[in-house]
Amino acid sequence: MYGIDLALPAGRWTSIVGPNGAGKSTLLKALAGLLPASGGAVQLLGRDLHAWGRRERALRLAWLGQNEAAADDLRVYDVAMLGRLPHQGWMQPASPADHAAVEQALRATQAWDWRERPLAQLSGGERQRVLLARALAVQAQVLLMDEPLANLDPPHQADWLHTVRALVGQGCTVVSVLHEISLALQADDVAIVAQGRLAHHGQAAAAGTHRALEQVFDQRIAIHQVAGQWLALPRL
DSSP: OOOOOOOOOTTOEEEEEOSTTSSHHHHHHHHHTSSOOTTSOOEETTEEGGGSOHHHHHHHEEEEOTTOOOOTTSBHHHHHHGGGGGGSOTTOOOOHHHHHHHHHHHHHTTOGGGTTSBGGGSOHHHHHHHHHHHHHHTOOSEEEEESTTTTOOHHHHHHHHHHHHHHHHTTOEEEEEOSOHHHHTTSSEEEEEETTEEEEEEETTOHHHHHHHHHHTTTOEEEEEETTEEEEEEOO
């Protein structure tokens, strides 16, 4: 991944898109501090990312990775509670605020009804919703998500969109790597990555962004507006 100048203001949702192998996940991991940002620097809330202490950073930045592992014998509720660890002192029990945050997150992802079930009993889509709830339970100001819609059916993809919009409405910064171009176009801004570089960064509704998307995918998609929404359709 080359040096990238990418500003992510508060209260906006940015989708990162691009061809397979372009470096989308690498960029997101660099933003999370999981990989070094060679040739550049990452700032969190106006301060160098690595100047934050680990607990301070974990309180302000939540992460949902791609194909994340979790112990199959853990209850759904306990998995979501892991998101509250940065809020808890060493060996301290969960507080009423922790339990309230977990319930809110599980209800937001429609996972509350199976909070007592172990992960092993869940489908891939259900498991993804629990991992999303874990990230939401942090209640961080910045939320980074790599392929959060994996295994989710269209209704739950729509629920995810509503959740993101609610977070942005509260002033949070959301960054998501998405393969679903039409859903990525629902964001405020789109960052297009190609061959390890930032090819374009602009508003999702802008004509220049649409042209850049069509170009990076070799003119094999076309952006159209349908029923007030921008859609990416394959060129046949």
